[in-house]
Amino acid sequence: xxxxxxxxxxxxxxxxxxxxxxxxxxxxxxxxxxxxxxxxxxxxxxxxxxxxxxxxxxxxxxxxxxxxxxxxxxxxxxxxxxxxxxxxxxxxxxxxxxxxxxxxxxxxxxxxxxxxxxxxxxxxxxxxxxxxxxxxxxxxxxxxxxxxxxxxxxxxxxxxxxxxxxxxxxxxxxxxxxxxxxxxxxxxxxxxxxxxxxxxxxxxxxxxxxxxxxxxxxxxxxxxxxxxxxxxxxxxxxxxxxxxxxxxxxxxxxxxxxxxxxxxxxxxxxxxxxxxxxxxxxxxxxxxxxxxxxxxxxxxxxxxxxxxxxxxxxxxxxxxxxxxxxxxxxxxxxxxxxxxxxxxxxxxxxxxxxxxxxxxxxxxxxxxxxxxxxxxxxxxxxxxxxxxxxxxxxxxxxxxxxxxxxxxxxxxxxxxxxxxxxxxxxxxxxxxxxxxxxxxxxxxxxxxxxxxxxxxxxxxxxxxxxxxxxxxxxxxxxxxxxxxxxxxxxxxxxxxxxxxxxxxxxxxxxxxxxxxxxxxxxxxxxx
Amino acid sequence: xxxxxxxxxxxxxxxxxxxxxxxxxxxxxxxxxxxxxxxxxxxxxxxxxxxxxxxxxxxxxxxxxxxxxxxxxxxxxxxxxxxxxxxxxxxxxxxxxxxxxxxxxxxxxxxxxxxxxxxxxxxxxxxxxxxxxxxxxxxxxxxxxxxxxxxxxxxxxxxxxxxxxxxxxxxxxxxxxxxxxxxxxxxxxxxxxxxxxxxxxxxxxxxxxxxxxxxxxxxxxxxxxxxxxxxxxxxxxxxxxxxxxxxxxxxxxxxxxxxxxxxxxxxxxxxxxxxxxxxxxxxxxxxxxxxxxxxxxxxxxxxxxxxxxxx
Numbered sequence: 001x002x003x004x005x006x007x008x009x010x011x012x013x014x015x016x017x018x019x020x021x022x023x024x025x026x027x028x029x030x031x032x033x034x035x036x037x038x039x040x041x042x043x044x045x046x047x048x049x050x051x052x053x054x055x056x057x058x059x060x061x062x063x064x065x066x067x068x069x070x071x072x073x074x075x076x077x078x079x080x081x082x083x084x085x086x087x088x089x090x091x092x093x094x095x096x097x098x099x100x101x102x103x104x105x106x107x108x109x110x111x112x113x114x115x116x117x118x119x120x121x122x123x124x125x126x127x128x129x130x131x132x133x134x135x136x137x138x139x140x141x142x143x144x145x146x147x148x149x150x151x152x153x154x155x156x157x158x159x160x161x162x163x164x165x166x167x168x169x170x171x172x173x174x175x176x177x178x179x180x181x182x183x184x185x186x187x188x189x190x191x192x193x194x195x196x197x198x199x200x201x202x203x204x205x206x207x208x209x210x211x212x213x214x215x216x217x218x219x220x221x222x223x224x225x226x227x228x229x230x231x232x233x234x235x236x237x238x239x240x241x242x243x244x245x246x247x248x249x250x251x252x253x254x255x256x257x258x259x260x261x262x263x264x265x266x267x268x269x270x271x272x273x274x275x276x277x278x279x280x281x282x283x284x285x286x287x288x289x290x291x292x293x294x295x296x297x298x299x300x301x302x303x304x305x306x307x308x309x310x311x312x313x314x315x316x317x318x319x320x321x322x323x324x325x326x327x328x329x330x331x332x333x334x335x336x337x338x339x340x341x342x343x344x345x346x347x348x349x350x351x352x353x354x355x356x357x358x359x360x361x362x363x364x365x366x367x368x369x370x371x372x373x374x375x376x377x378x379x380x381x382x383x384x385x386x387x388x389x390x391x392x393x394x395x396x397x398x399x400x401x402x403x404x405x406x407x408x409x410x411x412x413x414x415x416x417x418x419x420x421x422x423x424x425x426x427x428x429x430x431x432x433x434x435x436x437x438x439x440x441x442x443x444x445x446x447x448x449x450x451x452x453x454x455x456x457x458x459x460x461x462x463x464x465x466x467x468x469x470x471x472x473x474x475x476x477x478x479x480x481x482x483x484x485x486x487x488x489x490x491x492x493x494x495x496x497x498x499x500x501x502x503x504x505x506x507x508x509x510x511x512x513x514x515x516x517x518x519x520x521x522x523x524x525x526x527x
Numbered sequence: 528x529x530x531x532x533x534x535x536x537x538x539x540x541x542x543x544x545x546x547x548x549x550x551x552x553x554x555x556x557x558x559x560x561x562x563x564x565x566x567x568x569x570x571x572x573x574x575x576x577x578x579x580x581x582x583x584x585x586x587x588x589x590x591x592x593x594x595x596x597x598x599x600x601x602x603x604x605x606x607x608x609x610x611x612x613x614x615x616x617x618x619x620x621x622x623x624x625x626x627x628x629x630x631x632x633x634x635x636x637x638x639x640x641x642x643x644x645x646x647x648x649x650x651x652x653x654x655x656x657x658x659x660x661x662x663x664x665x666x667x668x669x670x671x672x673x674x675x676x677x678x679x680x681x682x683x684x685x686x687x688x689x690x691x692x693x694x695x696x697x698x699x700x701x702x703x704x705x706x707x708x709x710x711x712x713x714x715x716x717x718x719x720x721x722x723x724x725x726x727x728x729x730x731x732x733x734x735x736x737x738x739x740x741x742x743x744x745x746x747x748x749x750x751x752x753x754x755x756x757x758x759x760x761x762x763x764x765x766x767x768x769x770x771x772x773x774x775x776x777x778x779x780x781x782x783x784x785x786x787x788x789x790x791x792x793x794x795x796x797x798x799x800x801x802x803x804x805x806x807x808x809x810x811x812x813x814x815x816x817x818x819x820x821x822x823x824x825x826x827x828x829x830x831x832x833x834x835x836x837x838x
Contacts, residue, residue, distance in 0.1 A: 060694040060695070060700065060701075061685065061686065061690065061692070061693070061694045062686060062687065062688045062689065062690070063688075063689060065688075066688055066768075067768045067769065067770075067771065067772075068767075068768045071765070071767070071768065071770070139767070139768075140765065141765045145726055145764075145765070147724065147725045147726070147742060148725040148726060148765065148766060148767055151725070151767065234743075235741075235742055235743020235744060236743060240743075240744070241726060241741055241742065241743070241744075242741060242744070275601070275609065276603070276609040277609040277610060277611075277613075278611075278613040279613065280612075280613055280614060280615075281613070281614045281615075281619050282613070282614070283614070284614075284619050304739075306728060306737050306738055306739050306763075306764075307739045307741065307746075308720075308738060308739060308741065308744070308746035308747075311641065311642065311645045314641060314645075315638055315641065318634060318637065318638070318641075319634060322630040322633075322634055323630070325626055325630060326623060326626045326627055326630070329622065329623075329626045330619065330622060330623055332590065333590070333618075333619075333622040334619075336590060336593055336594055336597065337615075337618065339594065339597045339598070339601065340593070340597050340601065340610075341597075341601055341607070341609070341610035341612075342597075342601050342607075342609050342610070343601065343602070343603040343607045343608060343609040344597075344598065344601055344602045344603060344607075345602065345603045345604070346602075354594075354598065357594065358591065358594070361587070361590060361591075362587070365583035365586070365587060366583075368579060368582075368583060369576070369579045369580065369583065372575055372576070372579050372633065372634075372637045373637060373641050374568075374571070374572045374575055374637055374640040374641050374644055374735070375572055375575050375576040375579065375637075377572070377644070377735060377736070377737045377738075378561055378572060378576065378732060378735055378737065380728075380737055380763065381728060381730075381737070381763040381764060382763065442557075442558065442559045442560075445558075445559070445560050445561040446558040446559075446560075446561075446562075446732075447562070447730075447732040447760065447761070449730065449761050449762065449763045449770075449771075450765075451765045451770060452761070452770060452771030453771055454686055454694075454701060454771050454772075455701065455771070456699070456700055456701045456702045457694055457695050457700050458558065460695075461557055462557070
């Protein structure tokens with residue numbers, strides 16, 4: 001809609017330059033950029049921690065780090081990647097794309113938007129500063145199970161408060177997304193005509209609002225147990241350590257979908273574009289997403305089948321968990337049906353989306369296996385679980401994010417990224433993510449527990465393979481950082497459409513998208 | 528399908544590494560699957576595992592097959608014009624119903640096995656298993672014997688940071704203990720699992736038993752081992768710095784050998800009682816028995832306070 005261009009430029013308000021521009025910005029595009037940049041930095045920091053882990057596990061014996069530090073690395077790696085990497089990256093994409101896709105001039109609550117971003121750097125400075133404290137960083141795993149977490153040194157209250165800050169940031173971001181989607185759609189753009197990415201984010205935002213307060217409550221109970229003499233989680237005072245696990249996973253399981261649903265949305269945008277064919281079964285995709293979100297509230301105890309729960313509980317959570325496979329299956333089948341008889345091309349975003357489809361499905365399969373309680377007794381807390389959730393998180397969520405970045409980068413920057421380097425990044429990632437995580441299935445089945453710094457010699461070979469895979473996968477992410485950087489700096493001019501088969505409002509805007517867009521919303525009432 | 532292909536690829540890619548790692552151990556090390564185990568239950572669990580695995584393989588072959596066919600054939604470079612269809616109620620109905628049927632089909636046998644696994648009634652031997660940071664304590668409730676089970680001295684020396692010892696030269700590195708749990712074969716053994724400090728989990732893959740040890744609560748497990756042998760496992764719940772260093776070793780003996788072992792333990796216990804008066808508590812085992820007796824009052828108190836999670 002080039003009509004807009006001229007007016008937008010006249011509309012420029014005097015925005016501050018330099019640091020102040022970014023500190024005080026209320027523009028959804030600036031904030032989206034900040035979120036994405038922050039997420040990239042966190043990916044690199046979390047990646048360094050993974051390097052320490054995989055380097056120590058390269059061969060048996062302890063060569064590099066003390067077991068206590070190893071535990072700090074596994075704990076921080078998870079917290080940084082989940083709360084610092086994946087979630088902010090999705091919020092960044094939401095900030096950039098939801099207003100563009102809805103024909104809205106900005107997010108509904110711009111100042112809240114600024115605040116919800118700027119909380120994050122403080123939260124992570126707080127969390128990472130614990131590395132330098134007496135007693136070291138938290139080492140109880142990101143699940144923070146008591147009583148072990150209560151053995152954390154000076155870092156303990158910092159852990160709790162940084163989790164609170166991350167939760168506040170997420171809740172504010174989620175409120176903003178919901179208000180924007182419900183109030184700021186272009187006239188005539190009914191809910192069931194919204195792009196799938198917007199739908200998945202709407203549902204994700206509800207999940208966030210429902211469960212982040214539960215996590216906040218749980219960690220606050222830890223805090224009072226430690227400092228104020230309560231005994232929520234101490235048997236000696238009438239409490240129960242397992243209660244924390246129930247609280248944590250009541251948050252934790254919806255959290256799993258919080259970090260995968262937006263990726264579903266991105267893939268649902270990309271596959272139709274490059275198959276040049278509309279998304280198959282749009283309505284059932286929406287309903288499947290909603291069903292997954294609903295079911296995510298009644299499956300939490302499948303993370304804790306071994307705590308010793310009643311038989312009836314185990315059966316209930318087994319059945320509900322397996323039910324999730326149904327709507328998830330519908331989504332996968334619909335994506336395949338979208339590809340079917342399309343006219344596909346394989347640019348980098350499509351490659352990542354297809355790899356997502358293959359590899360997320362493998363993660364889904366191992367999830368199905370984990371749902372079978374008697375077998376789960378064998379898989380639980382072994383490397384099989386590590387393999388499972390890395391399959392849904394790395395080639396799932398992270399590939400989804402990277403697919404989205406490649407897909408929308410030309411719209412953001414006005415330049416095409418370097419396709420050759422993009423493809424190189426893709427192939428290195430897709431191959432070595434499997435070299436890293438596939439052997440971990442075998443390790444788990446052979447009996448290797450997770451979160452151990454050293455292992456019996458029969459696990460040596462696959463661990464070495466896994467470490468080699470991790471190193472190459474990790475280094476190949478530097479290509480991604482370079483491709484993004486060089487695309488921001490320059491490159492071949494992108495057209496407004498960018499892609500041959502692009503559909504949707506964001507592609508009607510000029511590339512790069514001007515600072516202010518959709519001051520006059522597009523009208524859907526006639527269509 | 529993917530599994531074997533991939534493992535072959537990985538296998539050949541890493542063949543070079545084998546020589547470096549020490550050949551004999553390494554050959555046994557490319558273990559791909561869960562052990563069948565040595566109890567009836569563990570074999571059922573293995574069968575369930577394989578059932579759900581093959582179901583996943585079948586679905587995978589179908590879904591990935593269609594995807595790969597589509598990727599090869601439905602591409603613009605082949606001049607394909609995109610089809611226009613965007614939904615089909617019939618197809619969507621079918622691929623909702625089929626998974627439901629498959630899932631019900633797998634949960635029924637799983638539920639049956641689960642019911643048997645949770646049936647801890649009528650045990651012949653009951654052993655209280657307590658997790659400590661970072662060792663296990665076993666107490667034979669009807670026999671009046673009990674002892675700590677800690678990582679073997681050889682493994683413990685080799686596992687120190689930059690110890691200079693090659694783990695491959697240590698037999699059963701990290702999976703060996705000073706005092707293993709000894710049980711008779713063909714006997715229903717019940718374990719009452721708890722912990723003294725933080726959470727632990729008692730796991731022996733070949734028995735298909737993994738259960739959390741929760742301080743203040745008692746969880747129940749049972750197993751009945753069919754074959755004599757030594758079965759090794761590890762703590763499976765993160766319990767701090769020494770989490771990787773508190774293995775579980777179960778020795779299954781014939782009933783006669785078990786009875787002999789019991790007699791020997793009782794004698795040891797008696798002589799330890801004797802020597803408690805004198806200063807010469809020399810063996811590690813005896814020291815531990817002493818420690819255990821000193822802790823006895825505290826332990827009984829905490830056991831009383833403990834409520835069974837599953838009555």
